[in-house]
Amino acid sequence: MRYAIRILVVLAFSLASISLWALDLTPGQGAVFTQVSYPDISGGANTSIGMIRLDLNTLRNQTGMLSGYVNVATDKGWVVRNVPVFAENVYPYSAISTAFDLGVQIGTAVTQLTAAVQYTEDLKTSFSATPATVFPVAPRNLSMGGAGVSGGGPLTTPNLTDVLFADPTNNDTYIQWDHPNAEAANNQCMPMSVANSLQYLKDTQGLNLPHEHKAGLKGDNTLVGQLDTSMNRTVPDTTNRRDPNATGVWGLQGKLTYLATNNLNGRISTTHWGVGGPDSGANNVSQTVNGVTATSTGKGSTVNFDQVRAALKEEQDCELVVSWAAGGAHAVDIVGAGVFNGQLWILEASDVDQGDDAKGAGGSGFLFHWLTKPAGSTQYEWDGNKIEQVICEKYIPPPPTETFSIFSDPAGHSCCVDVPPSTLDISLGAFAGATLSINGSASWMPLSGTIGSDGTFSLTGSGTVAGFSNVSSSFTGSVTNTGYSGKVTVGTQGELYGTPISWNVTITDPTVAARPAVRMNGFRHDYAALASDLLRLSVSMKAAAQAGPSVDWWMVTVGPAGVFYFDLAAMSWKSGLVPTYTGPLGDLPFFALPYLNLSAGTYDIYFGFDTVPNGSLDMQSATYDMVRVTVN
Secondary structure, eight states, X not given: OHHHHHHHHHHHHHHHHXXXXXXXXXXXXXXXXXXXXOTTSTTOSSOSEEEXXXXXXXXXXXXXXXXXXXXXXXXXXXXXXXXEEOOTTTOOOSEEEEEEEOOSOTTOOOOEEEXXXXXXXXXXXXXXXXXXXXXXXXXXXXXXXXXXXXXXXXXXXXXXXTOOOOOTTOOEEEEOSOXXXXXXXXXXXXXXXHHHHHHHHHHHHOOOOSSBOSSOOTTSSBHHHHHHHHHTOOOSOTTOTTOTTOOOBOOHHHHHHHHHHTTXXXXXXXXXXXXXXXXXXXXXXXXXXXXXXXXXXXXXXXXXXXHXXXXXXXXXXXXXEEEOTTSOEEEEEEEEEEEETTEEEEEEEOOSBTTOTXXXXXXXXXXXXXXXXXXXXXXXXXXXXXXXXXXXXXXXOOOOEEEEEEEEOTTOGGGTSOOOOSBOEEEEOSSTTSEEEEEOSSTTOXXXXXXXXXXXXXXXXXXXXXXXXXXXEEEEEEEXXXXXXXXXXXXXXXXXXXXXXXXXXXXXXXXXXXXXXEEETTBOEEEEEOTTOOBOEEEEEEOGGGOSSEEEEEEEEEETTEEEEEETTTTEEEXXXXXXXXXXXXXXXXXXXXXXXXXXXXXXXXXXXXXXXXSSOOGXXXXXXXXXXXXX
């Protein structure tokens, strides 16, 4: 027994002494440094601001470590603090960047940086590694302006004095997937931030938008072009995306104008904090177009980040306006926010180079910031730049609707029995076998039951109908791509005189349809890459009420070399058109495919399913998502 106790003591001591891993990064392992210049700002060349961009695919692939924190020390001290490397199933995007103090005077070109760059498992509360590794530093032009006023970007060197990690009990992370980040025109950040946000609601929650989201300009029929028009941004030359005379604009009233113009006021609930030009969060703001009014509810004249974080967790989309200390302002989308050891942080996305349609958008524009609130101030800041306004939108799905026709009423009960109501409340579990409940204004409702593995259901209930108590009713049928279809019968146990009354019923419910998603480096629909880039495909599936029945699952690429399918058993791509898997449709939270490099060309990559599990592609029953990857 004593011997066993000694073994346990030694084992416990050994486990306690195991060190957390820490890796010193070298050039080529995913940490890339640049020096920021602002070509459209006088004196903005070769600023004292550096950027570190983490290529997360390369970092994970080179080190084998999937998540952690990156810290950087230079002769200036601890200049990059705990930039998070989130796990892929938390943060599917392939890059994250942050600004830091290069330690030089403005105008001094920097071509290399001696630094200690460490990737660690744990968050650091101090970091004093000796700078010893030389990293190349490339020039990087940025142009970030157009919220309210024109402007090119922050000239203030980041100061992390107030960035403290004093409360290890206070930690929280929330990140939204599937945020687009399209190329913006000069000073177009405000309408583009709204366009990116609305597309996020479409992709993740089913918002029906009347305009396509892609690069555009005032007056055209793109989503951002229509928002440009609604916001009445000054664009003298609508054929020139780099028009130097195009100016910025405050966006809240123009956003509401767009919602009212396109009858989206009933589908989107808007709130705002802080002050943006003429609009204060102390008051509600409304715009009316052709008798349709869209309103944003004011939540306060200063930004409450506890409330903003709660909105993000409700899958609301949020735009943020930050003013630069040197003048100008910029609108971005909030991708995530949280707290590490008591220190508030934010992740945002925008086109950080509005002077070029091939740079600055996509993953290049995903930036991480620590938020601070200086003593005596009511405003949060990042790097000395004040957060002026946050605007959030919540998607309101249309209610399920019901259509019906009498199937059988030989006893003539239609005079006295409530017909199926036109609108309903539906409660649905996430998987087959979960409870399905349907309620409405009819006296024989609610009805409840379960969805079977084959997509069929049988719901029952009882109530007082036409003066008769405890009348039994049922709804039997099956789940469809757009809702539910079947037969409602009232009086199933003979409680009504004569025979029961029955209706053929179709319920259209926008929340029922399955939603597949395919991403390249975290982005949906379109992605531009270089042949040298390390790429990562990921997929997910929200099966909703369609979960259960067997389907053919498809993962297909159409590219320069032909058609390829993903072989799940071999975890590789093979020539031909074969289902990746045949089996029950269910939720797939996140699945990352192996890293790959692609040669130059255009690749259309599809992920989805068809409901005829026969090993052949049946397009009439197919539901799919597609991303087009352009490799140069």
